[in-house]
Amino acid sequence: MRSALSTSATWLRKEASAALIAGLVITGAWVIAAALAPLLTPYDPIAVNVVKATLAPSADHLLGTDSVGRDIFARVLYGARIDLLMAVAGVIGPFLLGTLVGLLAGYSGGWLDGILMRILEVTISFPYFVLVIAIVAIIGPGLTGYLVSLTVVNWVTYARLVRSETLVLTNADFILAARVLGYRRRRIMLRHILPNAIVSSSVFLMTDAVLTVVLGSSLGFLGLACSRRRLSGAS
Known part of the structure; x- marks a missing residue:
């Protein structure tokens, strides 16, 4: 029985490693292709050429052209640039803000924890998508409005994850030992609690990056997204 369980655990680890490597290879290939887009295609992704509309895939147009003659392969490559930018930039703000709020709330407790959690509850009580649209509409369409709206709305998830981990770690033996040794509060929070408290939120960050795209x-369907002309670098 033990041998079977050991074999199963070993197989699962190998499968997990293979999936991780495959994911890294695919992601790395997309990043490289997006970075080298001007070298991989000579076409402007937003240039209209009705004479070449709806062409089939060929040596000149690897994926063909759309209904107004734009090269689809070029649009995929330059679109990957925008998607990667949104995925990375869209999670940095919420992650940093949520981690800071969760760490302070979980370690401090008391009135500060109460105030921060009430702010969190008020934020999370609004419909997510509606609140994002409202903020983007106020600031204006574009990358700035998109990033600000995500930071204002999306920090709550990271704050809750970090706070829950911090509450558990605060009473851990190694934290109590650090207090007895007279370590400063800032050192305990940043060097002892934070590295252990952000594990779950770091895992969620990977999924959240996809959701931001x-x-x-x-x-973009509502006309509130980033400007592809400004970000493509091909205009």
Whole structure:
């Protein structure tokens, strides 16, 4: 029985490693392709050429052209630039703000924890997508409005994850030992609690990066997304 369980655990680890390597290879390939977009295609992703509309894939147009003659392969490469930018930049602000709030609330407790959690509850009580649209509409369409709206709305998830981990770690033996040794509060928070408290939020960050791209696509459908002309670098 033990041998079977050991074999199963070893197989799962190998499968997890293979999946991780495959994911890193695919992500790395997309990053490289997006960075080298001007070298991989000579076409402007937003240039209209109705004479070449709806062409089939060929040596000149690897994925063909759309209904107004734009090269689809060029649009995929330059679109990957925007998606990667939204995925990375869209999670940095919420992650940093949420981690700071969760760490302070969980370690400090008392009135500060109460105030921060009430702010969190008020933020989370609004419909997520509606609040994002409202903030983008106030600031204006574009990358700035998109990033600000995500930071204002999306920090709550990271704050809750970090706070819950901090509450558990605060009473851990190694934290109590650090207090007895007279370590400063800032040192305990940043060097002992924070590295252990951000593990779960770091895992969620990977999933959240994908969700931010989906959100950006939804905003683009409503005319509130980033300007592809300004970000493509091909105009």
